[in-house]
Amino acid sequence: MSTPPAAIDADLGWALGAVYRSYLKAVEAVVSDLPGGPRGYQVLTSAVHDGAGNQADLAVQLGIDRTVLTYLIDDLEECGLVERQADPRDRRRRRIAATHNGTTVWTQRCAALEHVERHLLGSLGADADTFRLLLRHLAAHTDEFDPSTSEAVEHLERLDETPNSRARRRKPDPLSP
Amino acid sequence: MSTPPAAIDADLGWALGAVYRSYLKAVEAVVSDLPGGPRGYQVLTSAVHDGAGNQADLAVQLGIDRTVLTYLIDDLEECGLVERQADPRDRRRRRIAATHNGTTVWTQRCAALEHVERHLLGSLGADADTFRLLLRHLAAHTDEFDPSTSEAVEHLERLDETPNSRARRRKPDPLSP
DNA sequence: TATTGTTATACTCTATAACTATA
DNA sequence: TATAGTTATAGAGTATAACAATA
Numbered sequence: 042m043s044t045p046p047a048a049i050d051a052d053l054g055w056a057l058g059a060v061y062r063s064y065l066k067a068v069e070a071v072v073s074d075l076p077g078g079p080r081g082y083q084v085l086t087s088a089v090h091d092g093a094g095n096q097a098d099l100a101v102q103l104g105i106d107r108t109v110l111t112y113l114i115d116d117l118e119e120c121g122l123v124e125r126q127a128d129p130r131d132r133r134r135r136r137i138a139a140t141h142n143g144t145t146v147w148t149q150r151c152a153a154l155e156h157v158e159r160h161l162l163g164s165l166g167a168d169a170d171t172f173r174l175l176l177r178h179l180a181a182h183t184d185e186f187d188p189s190t191s192e193a194v195e196h197l198e199r200l201d202e203t204p205n206s207r208a209r210r211r212k213p214d215p216l217s218p
Numbered sequence: 219m220s221t222p223p224a225a226i227d228a229d230l231g232w233a234l235g236a237v238y239r240s241y242l243k244a245v246e247a248v249v250s251d252l253p254g255g256p257r258g259y260q261v262l263t264s265a266v267h268d269g270a271g272n273q274a275d276l277a278v279q280l281g282i283d284r285t286v287l288t289y290l291i292d293d294l295e296e297c298g299l300v301e302r303q304a305d306p307r308d309r310r311r312r313r314i315a316a317t318h319n320g321t322t323v324w325t326q327r328c329a330a331l332e333h334v335e336r337h338l339l340g341s342l343g344a345d346a347d348t349f350r351l352l353l354r355h356l357a358a359h360t361d362e363f364d365p366s367t368s369e370a371v372e373h374l375e376r377l378d379e380t381p382n383s384r385a386r387r388r389k390p391d392p393l394s395p
Numbered sequence: 396t397a398t399t400g401t402t403a404t405a406c407t408c409t410a411t412a413a414c415t416a417t418a
Numbered sequence: 419t420a421t422a423g424t425t426a427t428a429g430a431g432t433a434t435a436a437c438a439a440t441a
Contacts, residue, residue, distance in 0.1 A: 048267045049279065053335045053350065054245060055260050056357035057238045062281045063360035064234055074393070083232050090225045097399065102226065104239045106433055111401060120393045125400095133399040133440045145395035158230045164359040165352055172352040173230065175345055180233035182341040183240035216251070216297045218322035274422065283410055288424060302423095310417045310422040 067161050071153045075146075076116030080105070082150060084113060088123045088139040089147045095134040122146060244338050248330045252323075253293030257282070259327060261290060265300045265316040266324045272311040299323060 049055050068079055075081040093099035100107040117123045122143035128134040162169035226232050245256055252258040270276035277284040294300045299320035305311040339346035
């Protein structure tokens, strides 16, 4: 067999996953003692900057379920990094605010993360800033992408409806092309 | 409070996560009927291109445990997409090869994914190719990054050893800056 | 009635340990 | 003895459903 048309290196999803895993591994040393690890740090970031009005919005922003966020904030609050403040205008809502200690901890970790990220993007050389810029732009515009309106699905030939079974010991139907 | 120094949008980890989640959501419609979803597709990609010599290498490449890969290949094999072939030179090793059907399915999905990815990166305009290039470069060089040798950890002020407790109902020690 | 957040519970996904077979 | 792969099991992570408080 000659050179394959597109090896796994060409797969955008694989590359995204590989870089993301690499990032998580690199960052672990800096934030592993925070409850929730990298995600706990992101909650702290949002709290320091008053990023989200309430928990529901914050959960969407972080891509997690609101019930998961409850436990996460519980731990951060018990560590004295953030605190829940009732919104006087809507007493159902809770504003997540960083404590003084939380702000100090965040500032330190943020500086350390800058070093890690610089190292992580080091192989890009002068293009590291370009990558940051493009990635930030993408992240800011993800909500504009609606898969349901994509023509990619229509492009895909119709397949027999074989629902994806993740159950381990179930014999799946063979996929026909 | 004036403009915060660095909101969550500036966080590289958040941006990576947001884009990665967006990718997974976008791709789901194309690969959801494959066992393992996007990851099953990646195994199929590797199988089509003879990407990994054995399962252990493939597991490392995909960032998953080898025991997880076993179940994943089980399902793909039962669907008739890949098959395990014993390596004649080391009969412990199994080569994961795509079946004829698997190659056909992969070719179709790969074409559909191209559309999804183009749509996903659409907001970057002409810079989409640049982003792909930089991301691929990063993914190819992730192994060069060793967090243990990073100066970022030394940059971080020494903290009391407060191991990260993910247990839900345990009172964690308060973090001192 | 709808929404925010919480809690209990069930489910999914992943990792650990022990095993077989090959080297 | 060490390694590749498998299996059973335990564990971590996540989501579903029911609830209380507020709108």
